[in-house]
Amino acid sequence: MNEAALRTIAENPTLFKIVTPVDVDRFEALLVNHPNRPFVESVIYGLRHGFWPCSNADPDKYPSTRDFPERDHSPADLEFLKQQCEEEECCGRFSAPFGTPNGPLQPGMFCVPVHAVPKPNSDKFRMVVDHSAGDFSLNSMIDRSDVHVDLDNVQDLAHNLLLRQRLRGKPSRWLFKSDVSMAYRRLPMHPLWQVKQVITVDGIRRIDRCNNFGGRASGMLWCAFMSLVLWIAVHEKGIDGLLAYIDDCFSDDPSEHLIYYARYDDFLPPKQVALLLLWDEILLPHDKPKQVFGSVCTIIGLDVDLPRMLISLSEERRITLVTAVRDFVLNAPARCRRLVEWQRILGHMNWGLNVTPLLRPALQSGYDKTAGRTIRNAPIYVNAAVTRDFLWFAHVFERFDGVHIITSREWDSSQADLILNCDASLSGGLAFWSPHHARGFISEHPPAPVDTETIFWYEALTVVSALDWACSLPQKPNRLAIFSDSLNTVQMFNSLRARPHYNDLLLYACRTLLLHRIDLRVFHIAGELNVVADALSRNLLHVASQYQPALRIHLFTPPRVTLGAEEEC
Known part of the structure; x- marks a missing residue:
């Protein structure tokens, strides 16, 4: 037990709070019939007392307190970061500033570096909190194998579409996708983890009280919570065939008619309205621009065409993937790439398998190279087998039309x-x-x-x-x-x-x-x-x-x- 951190938390009760918009009592009541009681109770405990990110690191191998020098920011980046910190503070997800500017951290505190990056296809920025930076990083305290999550994908949706078409005798009418706003940030972290999430911008220090995208366990924590939301949707609200990829929930709807959803003053597919009403019931926030539907719908970056039963990848996204794969092997410094770079390119290629599942074997040599590796920035040699397989993947993907026909694999x-x-x-x-x-x-x-x-x-x-x-x-x-x-x-x-x-x-x-x-x-x-x-x-x-x-x-x-x-x- 970190006595120094416990003492700091006890002496500064206004810094460390449990902040979540979720109506935990109502959420718990809707889960009364869930068969896995220990799992339900663990998530409910996290919502009430803060989540712990599966850190089992030996405290004797880490310093009690760790500061991190603030990075140099451009004037525009700094202005954005300051504004973002103020907004997070207003929402209660950041504490009020504490201490003196650039003053010493209190015992048990860890400072986490931040920087701003442009949002894709936008002139706006987003704040990145780097839990992997430097020695004794927060992510180094978490074993990657403890936080793996299998996510639903477009191939799972295709399977459901074929199954329901066979059962109903006709295809569904609508596809829809609904998105929770600021998903990860809706979960509170335990005070003993909050004390390790000190954010410093322009010398001003604040405590980050909530789950953050930069954390190694952040996705697993969110998916644990969201899996229970989906269980309620399916088993208590009767929304069948609902799938989820992080904060995106998606499915099909056979109804010919749309129904009115008062909050958005709009007509939506009945299953989508039922899902949004559930989110309203447990006070899970969502915004209208992220709720989409149609006979053609973009899901996880892929265009799903329901009338023609096609999954397609835009030309721009296809070229981006091909270019990234070739760059990875052909422009690797000293024929090496860091583990984190391997993980990113394999994730990108794995996403492409939604339209070309037959290319899966081309990733195997990459998985073999990274198996058992845990040091994020450790260089890993790009050998001849990986070069051959990845270039073959890029070659095929470049010539592929980007269209996958949804046909049944269930034939004898x-x-x-x-x-x-x-x-x-x-x-x-x-x-x-x-x-x-x-x-x-x-x-x-x-x-x-x-x-x-x-x-x-x-x-x-x-x-x-x-x-x-x-x-x-x-x-x-x-x-x-x-x-x-x-x-x-x-x-x-x-x-x-x-x-x-x-x-x-x-x-x-x-x-x-x-x-x-x-x-x-x-x-x-x-x-x-x-x-x-x-x-x-x-x-x-x-x-x-x-x-x-x-x-x-x-x-x-x-x-x-x-x-x-x-x-x-």
Whole structure:
């Protein structure tokens, strides 16, 4: 326990307050039926007493008090920061000034640097509070693995749209997105964390009492609160299919008619009105300009077109992503990038997967490089594998039209245009066959990469070979089902995730699928049912012919699984 900080808090009660607009009593009453009581109680406690950001740092490894020299600001930046501090103070989120200008901090206090940055596409600024700056930063006290959050995305929305279209027999009428104003700032921090959030602008010191965008745990805290808001919306207010990405809530609405929302003096989709009424009930602030709806709606930076069932990325955003990826690998100083830069570019690329999910394997080498790294500014070498994969990602994304057609991934082999069966054997080779064409294909196995589980790599290579053959047909399948008796192979192709050497196979397969616009599913088949492919893989051609007398058997050469930005897609 930080005795110095506790003493400072006790001696300065006006500096440290719990500030939130949320009607905590009403919020708690609406959660009375929630099944996870410990989780509910922890969030309610945070709203009443302040949230703790999962900091488990050893206090003996940190100084009791830490000041940070104020950064140099331009006159315009300084004027903005001073005005912003006054506004935050008026709202109660900042304390009144304390101490003398540039005077010493009280025991237990940490000063956090701030600066101003321009808002995108605007002449306005926003205040950035840097919780990661310097030694003994606040974010260094928080383990990144403790604050990970999986957010809803546009692909989740696409899944819901297809599901509801199937259930209702027709598509929804509206899309909508609603935004909580100043989301993170609506949550109070615990006084023992507030004491570490001293803001200094023009020598004037104030306490930041609330959750801040710069904190490593800030997103997790907000999502914990917002997940309960969504639970109320779905289970108590009947707003089905509601999704959330940070402070944006979005969904579809089948209603043909809009209804009146008095606060905005406007007509909105019924589900959106129900959500806003819930926010009003718990006093969660929102502003009219951030509440949008239509048959076409921009959600998480992507345009979702409901009538045409399309997700698209604007030309400007597509070029911005491509340029950022190329700059990351080609202009890296001494071929190194800081961990925080890796995290930003991987996040940007991951966002792009909403319109090109097949490019996911290109990110794997980047995740491998950053796995287990925790020091934010530590340099990490941009190796050849990352350079190749990222440039390939940029190459494909640049030539991609930015449009993703919302189609169901939930189909089975009976709905496939073509079915192929695969197998591999260490004693024989690789084999696949087409029941429809009564044709089988066999090959000796090429040398496998080092550090691979050989049979697994051959099983996966056989799937890639079968895909290659399907793409050579005059009538290419729209839906291709490939059966394999290797569970690892099935998982790899359906999740689009693999270890490094196997990832090369995925990259090759994804390039092929994008080029030919084929929807691939890999299904598992028990070994005892995969008899023809098994016999072919063991060079038992007479056995295969006994099972399929009309089978014609051919030799094939597996594709060279190499990729590069020079390959067209």
